[in-house]
Amino acid sequence: MANITSLRCRECSREYPVQAINVCEYCFGPLEVVYDYEAIRKVASRQRIERGPFSMWRYADFLPADYNPRIDINAGFTPLVRCYNLAKQLGLKELWIKNDSVNPSYSFKDRVVAVASAKALELGFDTLACASTGNLACAVAAHAARAGIKSFVFIPSDLEAGKVLGAAIYGPTVVAIDGNYDDVNRLCSELAETYKWAFVNINVRPFYADGSKTLGYEVAEQLGWRAPVHAVVPAASGAMFTKIHRGLTEFADMGLIDGVPTQMHLAQARGCAPIATAFEEGRFVVKPVKPNSVAKSLAIGNPADGYYALKTIEASRGSGTVVDEDEVAAGMKLLAQTEGIFAETAGGVAISALVRLARSGRIKPDEPTVVYITGNGLKTPDPVAGVVKPLRIKPTVASFESAMAARVA
Amino acid sequence: MSVTVRIPGPLRRFTNGMEKVQAQEGNLAKLIADLDSQYPGMKERLLDDQGAMRYFVNVYLNGEDVRFLQGLDTAIKTGDEVSIVPAVAGG
Structure with a gap:
């Protein structure tokens, strides 16, 4: 059984029994999950984790659902890649990319949905659903297929084709809504009142959100049981950002790492930057915006966890960075062409934020830094489509040589 | 009594389980006062001690977030639909 006792309101601390409410x-x-840390402390150890499955379920002691191999699609335990070329360009000595673009449905959302779907089955649901900017739809549809249950995914109608296909292939009912993500979310929270489905980001959200803690645990383990000095993280609702820091903090509290020096840096693109803008203006109140950004997976104008993300920035002595829209594609290309990793637009935002933080001296050369890449570039090809310009030749050596000569000239 | 208000699950215990109720036109502040007189207790769920909208409550007028309109001063007329929706996360 999971080491949890109840749900608790983050604001007024009222407690509720474990159930599908948020x-x-x-x-x-x-509402947030309340853990039995005494029980976790009794069992948790580095050795126990290292003996676990090569997926996020090696941290099952810290998660609010039980490991269920029947529905597991092997999310997590993605590569932590040491970067040399990009580090050199930026004058940094220890730079790492957490490459979560290689999850089973190609984004970090497999982590949260792994927990949400396991919990939904425990609670007796037969249908998974979500409001999504795309990546979540892919993860929900994939997990539902694996679990053999129905799924409904609600998306804005202007979503990238790669993400719609990446969800539709698993056989969900795709509902495309004439509106932006915030419209989709509002509709789903109304539908969740009537339809007795597990809406992963609504009624089972307290469990779902904690799947992102594994992004903190994993980085700590992969760094040799230590936390980095800087984490650069793209943000939409701000939930993952806060949970990464929570994961690191829990590991320190349980004695698995020595401490958490990690400064949390939140990255958003100009066209939808309500959290980073609040940070820049020194406010804790997030003003909702109407998103208009090429980084669609970050286009949440009314971020529910924005306030908590700002508290995490404050507690960790981190920052918020707004990058310009044209830096999104530039960041995608920079990462791909220095480190061989093709990130989606959100990754471009994170890389460009890293560039700004390094160039301004906010991140110093000796400080170990991790950048989180949370989704795959093949889902969002449009902003970088201009890189496709092949040399067109006939199948002869002469044709190749003349094309090469033209290229040099 | 001609504005329809959609009530979210957590507030339906005030409305005897009703998902939709009717309220007076005017502006949002008056509408909330009217709801509270019909269903006592509603106001303190929606507004904080200073009388501002609670951070985790979203109110939509015909699908538009009132924060993009005039907040509590937003004019509401007969035939409008007001939705009260708890904030949710996503991605």
Whole structure:
């Protein structure tokens, strides 16, 4: 059984039994899972984790659902790649990429949905659903297929074709909505009142969100049981950003790492940057915006965890960075062409934020830094389509040589 | 009594389980006062001690977030639909 005892409101601390609810009925504050840390402390050790499966379920002691191999699609334990070329360009000595673009459905959302779907089955649901900017739809549809249950994914109708296909292939009912993500989300929270489905980011959200803690655990383990000095993280709702820091903090509390020096840097693109803008303006109140950004997976204008993300920035002495829209594609190309990793637009945002933080001296050369790449570039090819310009030749050596000569000239 | 208000699950215990209720036109502040007189207790769920909208409550007028309109001063007329929706995360 999972080491959890109840759900608790983050605002007023009222407690609720473990069930599929996400909002405190007194103050509307978000509910969070309460863990039995005494029970976890008794069993948790580096050796136990190292003996576990090569997936995020090696951290099952810290997760709110039980490991269920029947529905597991092997999310997590993705590569932590040491970067030499990009590091050199930026004058950094120890730079790492957490490459979560190589999850089973090609984004970090497999981590949260792995937990949400396991919990949904424990709670007796027969249908998974979500409001999505794309990556979540892919993860929900994939996990539902594996679990043999139905799924409904609700998306904005202007979503990238790669993400729609990446979800549709698993056989869900895809509902494309004439509106932006915030419209989709509002509709789904109303539908969740009527349809008794597990909406992963709504009624089972307290469990779902904790799947992102594994992004903190994994980096700590892969760095040789230590936390980095800097983490650069793209943000939409801000939930993953806060959970990465929570994961690191839990590991320190359980004695698995020595401490958490990690400064959390949040990255957003100009066309939808409500959290980073609040940071720049020194506010804790996030003003909702109407998204208009090429980074669609970050296009949440009304981020539910924005306030908590700002608290995490404050507690960790981190920062928020807004990058320009043209830096999104530039960041994607820079990472691909220096390190061989093709990130989606959100990754371009993170890389460009890293560039700004390094150039400004905010990240110093000796400080170990991890950048989180949370989705795969093949899902969002449009912003970098201009890189495709092959040499067109006839199948002869002469044709090749003349094309090469023209290229040099 | 001609504005339809959609009530979210956590507030339906105030409305005897009803998903939709009717309220007076005017502006959002008046509409909330009217809801509270019909269903006592509703106001303190929606507004904080200073009378501002609670951070985790979203109110939509015909699908538009009132934060993009005039907040509590947003004018509401007969035939409009108001939705009260808890904030949710996503991605």
